[in-house]
Amino acid sequence: MIADSVIRxxxxxxxxxxxxxxxxxxxxxxxxxxxxxxxxxxxxxxxALSVSLVAEADGRVVGHIAFSPVVLSDGTADWYGLGPVxxxxxxxxxxxxxxLIREGLARLEAMGAGGCCLVGHPGYYGRFGFSNPAGLSMxxxxxEVFFALSFGGGVPVGTVAFHEAFFTTGDAR
Numbered sequence: 216m217i218a219d220s221v222i223r224x225x226x227x228x229x230x231x232x233x234x235x236x237x238x239x240x241x242x243x244x245x246x247x248x249x250x251x252x253x254x255x256x257x258x259x260x261x262x263a264l265s266v267s268l269v270a271e272a273d274g275r276v277v278g279h280i281a282f283s284p285v286v287l288s289d290g291t292a293d294w295y296g297l298g299p300v301x302x303x304x305x306x307x308x309x310x311x312x313x314x315l316i317r318e319g320l321a322r323l324e325a326m327g328a329g330g331c332c333l334v335g336h337p338g339y340y341g342r343f344g345f346s347n348p349a350g351l352s353m354x355x356x357x358x359e360v361f362f363a364l365s366f367g368g369g370v371p372v373g374t375v376a377f378h379e380a381f382f383t384t385g386d387a388r
Contacts, residue, residue, distance in 0.1 A: 220272040220311065222318045225279070229269050230259075232276035233301075240301035251299040257380030258283050265295055266322050270302070270311045278302040280315040282323060283380070285332060287351075288373035295323055296377045297333040316343050320364070330365040332375050351375060 225233060237252040258264045263283045270278030280300040287294055297319065302312045320343065323331055332351070333340065337359050345362035350372035353361050363370050 220270055220277075220314075222268055222270050222314055225264075225267040225269050229276055229279075233269065233279045236276060236279050236303050237299060237301040239303055240307075241299070242304075251301065253383045253385035254299060254380050255279075255281055257383050258378060261378065261380060263378050263380065265326070266319050268315055268319055268322075270306075270315055272306060272311070277306040278311045278315050280312075280319045282319055282331065283378045285378070286376040287371045288376075289371050291329060291371040291373075293327060293329040294371070294375075295328055295331050296375070296381075297331050298335070298381075313343075324366045328366055329368055330363060330370065332361070332363040334360050335362060336360070353377070 233255060234252045237255060241251050255264075258281060259267070264281055265284060266280075266282040268280050269276045278301060280297070282295045282297055285294050285296045297316070300312055300315060302315075320331060332353075333345065334353065334356055340362045343364065345364045347358055347361060348363040348370045351361075351363050351370050351374070352358060353375045
């Protein structure tokens with residue numbers, strides 16, 4: 216990671232910078248619906264940002280990660296969804312995204328979370344311990360891009376539902 220960078224919880228003063236980072240990070244990503252900044256706003260408004268961290272470098276916010284509660288069909292509690300995670304394009308490939316993920320997962324585990332799941336790139340999340348779980352899925356999501364990480368117990372069996380903010384089109388506000 217970049218020297219003189221720091222990861223810390225978001226503050227209300229970071230909201231505009233988080234939106235800027237998120238827009239820039241997803242701007243050219245073809246698989247994106249370009250609603251990630253709306254998702255974060257909706258999660259924040261619903262009080263569902265369980266862990267929200269920023270990465271600062273060169274005196275400004277250059278990265279962000281969000282974790283929010285998920286609902287598991289088998290009733291398992293205390294599982295969270297990771298995402299979105301964003302890093303300013305000029306700061307990508309420097310370890311900032313990985314540092315945000317590791318710190319966020321450590322904070323979830325310290326909170327007593329049972330685990331975390333996400334939808335993401337198949338070649339990236341394995342390095343953090345995520346795998347494609349055999350008995351856990353998310354409706355409409357191909358198994359090769361759905362990942363889970365248990366913090367000690369087994370992986371639940373059933374389906375995962377992310378917070379309704381993940382279905383926002385951004386038109387509500």
